[in-house]
Amino acid sequence: MRRPATILFIVLDAFPHDLVDRDLTPTLFALAAEGGWARDGGRGILSAATYPNHATFITGVGPGEHGIYTNRAWSAAGKRPAQEVGPRASTLFEECRAAGLKTAAAFGDQNLVGVCGAEKADVHWPPGGILPIDAAKGKLGYGADLAVIQGLDGMDWAGADFVFLQLDEVDTARHLSGPFGDAVLEQCRATDAALAEILERFRSGWDDTLAIVVSDHDHEAVEPGAVDLAAAATAQGLDIEIDHEGTAALVVGEVSDARLLELPGVAGATRLAPGFKLVWGPPGQQFGIDWGLAAQHGSPRTLKQLAVVGGGHPAARAIAAEVEASPPSALSWAGRVRHWLAL
Ligand SMILES: [Zn+2]
Numbered sequence: 001m002r003r004p005a006t007i008l009f010i011v012l013d014a015f016p017h018d019l020v021d022r023d024l025t026p027t028l029f030a031l032a033a034e035g036g037w038a039r040d041g042g043r044g045i046l047s048a049a050t051y052p053n054h055a056t057f058i059t060g061v062g063p064g065e066h067g068i069y070t071n072r073a074w075s076a077a078g079k080r081p082a083q084e085v086g087p088r089a090s091t092l093f094e095e096c097r098a099a100g101l102k103t104a105a106a107f108g109d110q111n112l113v114g115v116c117g118a119e120k121a122d123v124h125w126p127p128g129g130i131l132p133i134d135a136a137k138g139k140l141g142y143g144a145d146l147a148v149i150q151g152l153d154g155m156d157w158a159g160a161d162f163v164f165l166q167l168d169e170v171d172t173a174r175h176l177s178g179p180f181g182d183a184v185l186e187q188c189r190a191t192d193a194a195l196a197e198i199l200e201r202f203r204s205g206w207d208d209t210l211a212i213v214v215s216d217h218d219h220e221a222v223e224p225g226a227v228d229l230a231a232a233a234t235a236q237g238l239d240i241e242i243d244h245e246g247t248a249a250l251v252v253g254e255v256s257d258a259r260l261l262e263l264p265g266v267a268g269a270t271r272l273a274p275g276f277k278l279v280w281g282p283p284g285q286q287f288g289i290d291w292g293l294a295a296q297h298g299s300p301r302t303l304k305q306l307a308v309v310g311g312g313h314p315a316a317r318a319i320a321a322e323v324e325a326s327p328p329s330a331l332s333w334a335g336r337v338r339h340w341l342a343l
Pocket residue numbers: 013014049050051171216217
């Protein structure tokens with residue numbers, strides 16, 4: 001089968017996995033009608049945070065291999081901001097470049113340029129991962145959906161084989177007003193309209209386009225206050241490092257699950273890679289600092305991802321059948337792009 005002329009991979013940050021609705025989100029609804037969608041959602045990777053999941057989208061591997069376990073990257077030297085390090089594994093941008101294919105990327109969360117290694121795309125926005133001073137911004141300081149559209153319009157993406165975009169505003173709305181509710185639904189409606197604007201730019205080649213629209217994580221309500229797990233671990237004399245990540249915390253170092261479950265506020269633990277575990281508390285509890293947010297993510301309760309596939313290329317129907325048959329993993333998307341672009 002011929003390969004798609006364009007693969008669009010669009011992340012609607014923190015978009016609820018089941019909000020594909022004829023009235024509220026007509027763009028997603030039409031896309032799902034053309035191809036298909038995962039009604040029970042796709043499955044993200046832990047921690048259920050933005051940067052680990054985006055690094056997984058662009059590499060197809062988990063934190064143990066790309067190194068971005070939380071919104072920080074970890075190596076033998078310790079932790080650093082993920083956007084300064086980027087994924088340790090091969091990215092679709094690098095592989096497309098090696099194959100002579102053109103790529104473009106634009107992100108509402110400016111840090112995703114570095115997190116996804118998008119400096120190696122042929123064109124990217126915002127330039128160097130720094131929002132232009134005049135870009136429209138959301139309430140948490142990331143680029144607004146409109147700014148991403150304007151960023152796309154300012155780039156030479158024509159003829160791109162792979163386009164990676166991220167719209168941030170639903171995540172901001174859920175953090176500030178809670179996981180659900182009228183303000184979130186209104187933002188979902190607005191972001192669906194922004195998605196329509198973006199898809200419009202690709203309609204002339206739609207028969208040869210594969211469009212994948214996902215989210216990176218869900219949200220859960222949190223109560224005021226936060227457990228400082230780093231302080232608790234120090235008080236217990238544990239030789240481990242803690243990286244708080246919303247409703248979860250990364251544990252770096254060798255320690256048994258039993259010891260971790262004795263720490264205050266720890267309700268569950270799982271191993272991510274040798275020397276790396278993730279713990280989480282009961283519903284409503286967050287770790288680290290109380291930022292005054294109404295909702296957070298990070299724990300396994302927030303793993304579900306939106307997964308909608310459409311486009312006029314036959315790949316859309318093939319992949320739609322896969323995601324309707326079983327929930328797609330965040331790990332699986334890069335492999336599908338590699339397959340359909342013959343990388
Ligand atoms: Zn996110």
